[in-house]
Amino acid sequence: MTRPRELPWTMLCCLPLLGLTFQAALAAPLPSERLETWKREIEQRGEQLIVARIETDRETNQVRIPPDTPRRALLAQLLASPGLAGQFVQTHAMTLNQQATEGRVHFVLLNMARAGEFKDAEEPLLAHEFGHAWLDALGFRSPDAAGEAQPCLAIQAGDIVQHILIRGEVARRGFAFRDYWIRNLDQALDALKKEDAPDGAGASGCDSLARIALWTDVRLALSADSWSRYGEFDQAFRSRFPLLAETVDELVTVLKAVDVTALERFRRALAYVLRRLAAAPGMEERPAAPEAPDIPLKTKACLMPSGWLC
Numbered sequence: 001m002t003r004p005r006e007l008p009w010t011m012l013c014c015l016p017l018l019g020l021t022f023q024a025a026l027a028a029p030l031p032s033e034r035l036e037t038w039k040r041e042i043e044q045r046g047e048q049l050i051v052a053r054i055e056t057d058r059e060t061n062q063v064r065i066p067p068d069t070p071r072r073a074l075l076a077q078l079l080a081s082p083g084l085a086g087q088f089v090q091t092h093a094m095t096l097n098q099q100a101t102e103g104r105v106h107f108v109l110l111n112m113a114r115a116g117e118f119k120d121a122e123e124p125l126l127a128h129e130f131g132h133a134w135l136d137a138l139g140f141r142s143p144d145a146a147g148e149a150q151p152c153l154a155i156q157a158g159d160i161v162q163h164i165l166i167r168g169e170v171a172r173r174g175f176a177f178r179d180y181w182i183r184n185l186d187q188a189l190d191a192l193k194k195e196d197a198p199d200g201a202g203a204s205g206c207d208s209l210a211r212i213a214l215w216t217d218v219r220l221a222l223s224a225d226s227w228s229r230y231g232e233f234d235q236a237f238r239s240r241f242p243l244l245a246e247t248v249d250e251l252v253t254v255l256k257a258v259d260v261t262a263l264e265r266f267r268r269a270l271a272y273v274l275r276r277l278a279a280a281p282g283m284e285e286r287p288a289a290p291e292a293p294d295i296p297l298k299t300k301a302c303l304m305p306s307g308w309l310c
C-alpha cells in the first residue's frame with residue numbers, strides 16, 4: 001500500500017456511472033512492458049491479476065467500481081468492509097488478495113481521486129502493488145485484512161514486512177520507485193511540520209499504526225546518504241510522536257536482523273510485527289506485552305523459487 005494523507009470516510013456504492021470513461025481507462029495497457037511481463041508471470045501461476053481504477057466521490061460518499069471490472073461482484077464484496085474501504089481512500093493504491101473457487105485473485109486498485117498525485121508515476125506505483133500480489137502468489141502473504149476486526153492492523157503489519165522484499169524485487173526488475181516515494185515523503189514531512197498538534201494527541205490507533213509503518217519503512221530503506229531529509233524526518237517524527245518511537249526502534253532492530261526472504265522466517269517476523277502493532281500506543285485493546293522476538297538471525301538459507309531475491 002502506498003499512503004499519503006487522510007481523506008474522509010467513503011461508503012461503497014457500486015453505481016455504474018461514467019461507464020465509457022472507465023472502460024477506456026480499464027482497456028488501456030499497463031504503462032510498461034516490464035509490468036506486463038510481471039503480470040504474466042503471476043498469471044502463469046494460475047492466478048488472476050486485475051488492475052482497476054476506482055473513483056471515490058467525496059460529496060456522495062461512494063466508491064465506484066468500473067462496470068466492466070472482472071470479478072466486480074467479488075471486489076464489491078471486499079470493499080464493503082468499512083475498515084478496508086476506509087483504508088483505501090487514504091491511499092494511492094492498494095492490493096487485495098482473495099481466494100476464489102478457481103484460484104487466487106489479486107485486485108490492484110488505483111485510487112483515482114488522487115490520480116493527480118501519481119499520474120506521472122503510475123509505473124513505479126503499480127510495480128510496488130504488483131510486488132504485493134507477487135509475494136502473495138509465492139505464499140509470502142499478508143494477514144487477511146477483510147477478516148480482521150481492525151483491517152488497518154493487518155494491512156500495516158503486512159506492509160512493514162512485505163515492503164522489505166518488495167523494495168529489493170522492484171529494484172531488481174528495474175523499476176524506479178524511490179523518486180516517487182521520496183516525493184511523497186517530502187510532502188508528508190512538509191505537511192507534518194506545518195501541523196500544530198504537539199504529539200499526535202487524538203489520533204486513532206489506525207493513525208498511529210500508519211505512522212509506525214511509514215517511519216519503520218523509512219528507517220529500514222533509507223539513510224542520510226540516500227535521502228537528504230532523512231535526519232530531519234526522523235527527528236520530526238521523534239519529537240511529534242514520542243510514544244511511537246520505542247515501537248519503531250524495536251521493529252527496526254528486529255527486522256534488520258532477520259532474513260525474511262525465507263518463508264518460515266517471513267511468517268514468524270509477520271506474527272511478531274502483528275503482536276507488536278496490536279500493543280502499540282493508541283490501539284483499543286492492549287493485549288499482554290508482546291513476547292520477545294524469537295526469530296533466528298540472518299542466514300544465507302533461502303526457500304524462495306530459483307534465484308528470486310536470493
Ligand SMILES: [Zn+2]
Nearest residue numbers: 001002128159
Ligand atoms: Zn505497499
